[in-house]
Amino acid sequence: KKEEDISGAYLRFKAAISASPNYYLAYYNAGNCLFGQKAFSQAMTTFSQGIPYTPDKVKYEYACMEQAALSAVRIGEYGKAIEWAEMILQKDESANFALRIIGEALIFQKRLDEARSYLEKSTNIKSAFTNNWLLGLIYYLEGDETKADVFYQTAKQKNDLAKPYAQHTDLTYFYGEPVTVDWDIKRPAAKVKDQAYWDEFFDGALKQYGP
Secondary structure (H helix, E strand, O other), X not given: OOHHHHHHHHHHHHHHHHHOOOOHHHHHHHHHHHHHOOOHHHHHHHHHHXXXXXXXXXXXXXXXXXXHHHHHHHOOOHHHXXXXXXXXXXXXXXXXXXXXXXXXXXXXXXXXXXXXXXXXXXXXXXXXXXXXXXXXXXXXXXXXXXXXXXXXXHHHHHOOOOOXXXXXXXXXXXXXXXXXXXXXXXXXXXXXXXXXXXXXXXXXXXXXXXX
């Protein structure tokens, strides 16, 4: 979608938060608008603001925690990433992506043995692109290119976007470089859009970004 539409959606979700500060899904969807544009720091802030309103009675609902943690890794806030991912594991010990986030953060902290343990748990629960790629990265960093290639090939089968470790030693190539957007201070260019437009747009936005 055009950035104008995404920023418009973001402002609508922010308006929903202002009207109802405990509206969990509004934080999640506003955060996803930011994350989708690689505004990871702003996304982390927005997701983290929604964490206190996470539904307590729903075991598998921790989207704001998960996305806040992933955003934190993208901007080097590894301690925060681990803290939020550990909160997820307190709700659901089989949350494979939380395990994978901790593994990635630990790699950046050069705690490779600990990272391997988390990533092995993650892949045992669900074998996916990024957890296999990160597990292979550990072996590559340790000099075991043969074993690294085993996990790289699995990652490549899961997603053709997987890149060789000789070219990349983190996932920035996949998520992109962080940017900052000015949506809160610079409103989208004025363009008359009727209620039918926004009804259709938000239906599409909710399908893409959540709930």
